[in-house]
Amino acid sequence: MDKLQAMTAFVRVVEGRSFSKAAETMSLPRSSVTTTIKSLERHLGTVLLRRSTRTLSLTDAGARYYELCRAVLDDIARVEGDLLADPAAPKGRVRVDMPGAIGRARVLPRLREFEQRFPGIELVLGLSDRPADLIYDGIDCVIRTGELTDSTLVARPLGQLRWLTCAAPRYLKEHGEPKHVDDLAAHRVVNYIANATGRPMSWRFSVDGEERSLTMPSRFSINETDAYLQCGLEGLGLIQLSELVASPYLETGRLKEVLADARCAPVPISIVYPDGRNASAAVKTFVDWIVEVFRPAPAVAATR
Template sequence: MDKLQAMTTFARVVETQSFSKAAQTLSMPRSSVTTLIKNLERHLGTTLLRRSTRTLSLTDAGERYYASCRAILSDIAQAESGLLADATAPHGRIRAGMPGVIGRAIVLPRLREFEQLFPGIELTLVLSDRPVDLIYDGIDCVIRTGELADSSLTARRLGQLSWLTCAAPRYLKEYGEPDSVEALSAHRAVNYIANATGRPLDWRFNVDGENVTVTMPSRFAVNETEAYLQCGLEGLGLIQLSEFVASPYLETGRLKEVLASARSAPVSISIVYPNGRNAGAAIKAFVDWVIRIFPQSGVNPD
């Protein structure tokens, strides 16, 4: 016997004071209602309803059982309405990880908009160039660049990042501008230390349709994007930056792109989160919002 169905049917019979009316409101045959009540009474080992040709009334046991049914059915209705409310007005806490430069350039300037759209969501941004593990670091979703390893997580593409080789006018005045990838051996670079490996990243180019990797000598190396950018602005060496980070400085002349014809192929940028069954409404709301704001950020669409 489906106890929940039996309780619902019993409560409807009591409230309508009629087997026929209860059957009509529940879209069930009257015979099914009668059978359900009989089976419920047999299961409970007591009579719940006094029946006559004209009246229907509760026994003492029926009164107590009806009160319990109303409380249980009310709790179920509240639980369901709460979940439905989450779908339209998500609430809860989210920890979102992302590279610091992306957070500062794209997400932080739009947080007031996010608050207005989702006042019930409490958002913590974890800004770091270090790769984060969703489970170990307690992160609900993360923005990542580059190709993603296969996993049980859901990944949604945000666009592509193009990487530029840049230098400050001060550097170019002192060392000149490289006119080919081969000419880089006569130049200085600021290297970026990958947090995952502790080693400098190779410099990547595309020459005549072929990918070329160069290990650049340097006197300075850092492991944080803002510090890396600052080194480039100070003229300490050539740097490679994503286009959306470099653009404001290219426009003002504080940086100049070099070797534009040898730009490497763009890399993908994605937001990653638990699969649909495990992602709450708040996480999905944040992910959808990030996907909406990225095309307005200067990141290249796919």
Template structure:
């Protein structure tokens, strides 16, 4: 038995709370994962997991073994990271997740450059507005916007995003331009549905030194940024999105900002990763490269 592989598999099962999910993130058949844990328990002479059709929990022996595995694998990762740092070319596989709009606008156009600079790193990129669970999904790092509630994550600040309210000339010609937040009651809005909650996001404004939110009624709602933008371009209603996304359309005249004096406060953009994986040389290299991209972009100016 490959003891290190068995220990890694056991930890992934505990963290994911699922044999199937652990097998998926490890790119192994579920049957292999099940057999590996059975063999490990047989070799140790102790049951590590309590399994039923709906729940998965650790036995007392499992809790002790999990604590030991975490310490052992963390030490191995630390040593390997130090060796990797000494190498001329970092190597490894990095799984990263980020909002689709950031990935398409900033990261994908620069992948050829990344490949040329770091040929030993394999990237698996997830572009989605769905918030990813780093531990459960087996992701090494993720770009997130807004305040970070999870203090167990290591975070590196990249910049800020400003959110603006805008509409197409077609909409403004038909419905006019709102001159205050209260005037929005007489306008049509497109709502953005949060992938985390399944509910429309409140609209955000900053008026007379105070941040405020407003619930907007809407006949149309979507849960993807490109679709949301398209609804605005079609003149179906007002939209509120990041200036980074809107900027090309503002320059071309296909969108116009409204209520600029009530623009909401900028929100932070960060790249985060779990403590357990912060020793990966390949992950650290990718994080540094992402920070370079943001440093060169308009995000530093709050776009």
């Protein structure tokens, strides 16, 4: 039995929660992965995985063995990466996930620059409003908004995101403009469905220095940013969305911000990835580039 391959197969099964997914990532038949895990369990003299028709879970011994295998494989990858990597020309594939609005507004317009500077790095970009699971989905790094709770990940700050309450001129002409948060009771809104919970997101405001979170009734609820924006542009109701998305439409007059004095506090944006000691040179390069992309442009002195 090839112990290194067996450890790799075991880790892939655990992280993919599937024998089939592990086989796919290793370019092996599923039967080979199944046989390898059975041989590994016989070699160790213990059961590592509990299997049923629908679920796959670790035994106590399996959980301990997984942590050891993960550490060994990470060490091997780090040593090989240090030996083979050319700091001046990083190579490899980097899988990234980010909110679609952030990707379209800040990252996609700079991809040609990235390609020219780092031709040896292949990017696999996922743009979605649904948050990705780094381990289960095999993602190297993600851009996330809001406070982060997973202490096992490395997070580098990218800035802050402001949320604006907006409406189309058509809507404001028909229904008037709210001047105070309390006026919202007489207005129509379009709710945004959070993919993580399946429920409408609360409408957040800051009133007299205090945060207020409102649950708003709505005839329309949408779970995708572009469609949500389109509802606002069509005059179906007030919408609350990030400044990144709203800015082009505010500049052209297709949207107007309302309740600007009640904006909620901005939320942080971060790029997040597993323990930096185990990140590949390509991942580190991409993370450094993203930090550079989000860095504010230097102020230009006024001239007479």
